[in-house]
Amino acid sequence: MAEAKIIDGKAFAERVRTRVAKDVAALTTAHGLTPGLAVILVGDNPASRAYIASKKKATVEAGMRSFERMLAASTSEAALLAEIARLNADPAVHGILVQLPLPAQIREAAVIEALDPRKDVDGFHTRNVGLLWTGSEGIVPCTPLGCFMLLKETLGDLAGARAVVVGRSNIVGKPIANLLLRENCTVTIAHSRTRELAEECRRADILVAAVGKPEMVRGDWIKPGAAVIDVGINRVAAETAGKSRLVGDVAFAEAVKVAGAITPVPGGVGPMTIACLLRNTVSAACRQAGIKPSA
Numbered sequence: 001m002a003e004a005k006i007i008d009g010k011a012f013a014e015r016v017r018t019r020v021a022k023d024v025a026a027l028t029t030a031h032g033l034t035p036g037l038a039v040i041l042v043g044d045n046p047a048s049r050a051y052i053a054s055k056k057k058a059t060v061e062a063g064m065r066s067f068e069r070m071l072a073a074s075t076s077e078a079a080l081l082a083e084i085a086r087l088n089a090d091p092a093v094h095g096i097l098v099q100l101p102l103p104a105q106i107r108e109a110a111v112i113e114a115l116d117p118r119k120d121v122d123g124f125h126t127r128n129v130g131l132l133w134t135g136s137e138g139i140v141p142c143t144p145l146g147c148f149m150l151l152k153e154t155l156g157d158l159a160g161a162r163a164v165v166v167g168r169s170n171i172v173g174k175p176i177a178n179l180l181l182r183e184n185c186t187v188t189i190a191h192s193r194t195r196e197l198a199e200e201c202r203r204a205d206i207l208v209a210a211v212g213k214p215e216m217v218r219g220d221w222i223k224p225g226a227a228v229i230d231v232g233i234n235r236v237a238a239e240t241a242g243k244s245r246l247v248g249d250v251a252f253a254e255a256v257k258v259a260g261a262i263t264p265v266p267g268g269v270g271p272m273t274i275a276c277l278l279r280n281t282v283s284a285a286c287r288q289a290g291i292k293p294s295a
């Protein structure tokens with residue numbers, strides 16, 4: 001059997017970002033509107049700092065305004081909520097992202113609920129969650145949106161496909177399952193208590209793995225010809241002592257021999273997340289200004 005088509009998320013994300021930059025330029029020229037994204041980091045987790053730096057770079061490259069609020073690890077919940085209230089009220093800010101995880105003294109749910117849902121470009125506010133579940137227009141979380149766009153680009157019409165999503169987190173598993181349901185897939189959500197997980201996976205025309213367990217999904221869990229989206233990002237020890245490498249939740253070398261199409265790690269879903277964040281920010285800016293966002 002021929003090897004799977006490799007779904008090139010890096011190239012696709014680049015096209016999304018080019019399109020976002022064009023939309024931003026058009027909005028600025030036609031409406032004097034420059035979308036602005038504010039990112040809040042509490043504490044100095046090095047991984048979070050690196051994410052924020054790449055988000056800022058991408059925001060500026062797309063022609064948008066970037067605002068950063070770097071707060072001390074000791075910041076109280078009240079102080080963070082006050083900062084969010086200021087950004088909610090700032091007309092130059094169209095999107096607000098609070099980098100997770102937060103220090104223990106701050107309740108994540110309280111922070112997410114404090115965001116103006118129209119500026120919640122991560123799509124985590126219960127209003128946006130509700131809009132997604134009711135099939136209404138809201139802001140869709142970036143990573144699931146990226147997975148969905150890759151699937152649409154690869155497969156076209158998804159109606160009637162059997163989809164299995166392994167993982168039921170609020171930020172990945174549940175929203176991707178919802179997007180697939182909205183697209184008329186028959187969706188199964190699997191999790192750590194699912195019985196006969198390999199059997200469930202083998203039924204899938206579309207298999208999404210969002211588990212956080214390195215190479216858990218084996219080649220013989222995959223239906224021949226299925227489309228496989230690997231959301232996992234796991235750092236494991238490399239063959240060379242002292243080095244590490246990234247792997248997904250799917251055993252890629254085995255899966256590529258069975259699947260019809262598959263995302264690699266890295267270079268699959270990962271690059272789509274920031275591209276979708278930019279896209280969500282432009283759409284949010286348009287909605288706040290009463291302008292119809294481009295498709």
Ligand code: NAP
Pocket residue numbers: 143166167168169170171172173190191192193194197210211212213231232233234269270273
């Ligand atoms: P999470 O919140 O830890 O959720 C993991 C899910 O996997 C849970 O629903 C859990 O089930 C399920 N699970 C755990 N062990 C399992 C097993 N043995 N069999 C079946 N299901 C199992 O993780 P997440 O935030 O969704 O992230 C998942 C992965 O995606 C991670 O590797 C993360 O790094 C990656 N990720 C990537 C991006 C990106 O930009 N590409 C963005 C976000 C996350 P229970 O609910 O029963 O516990």
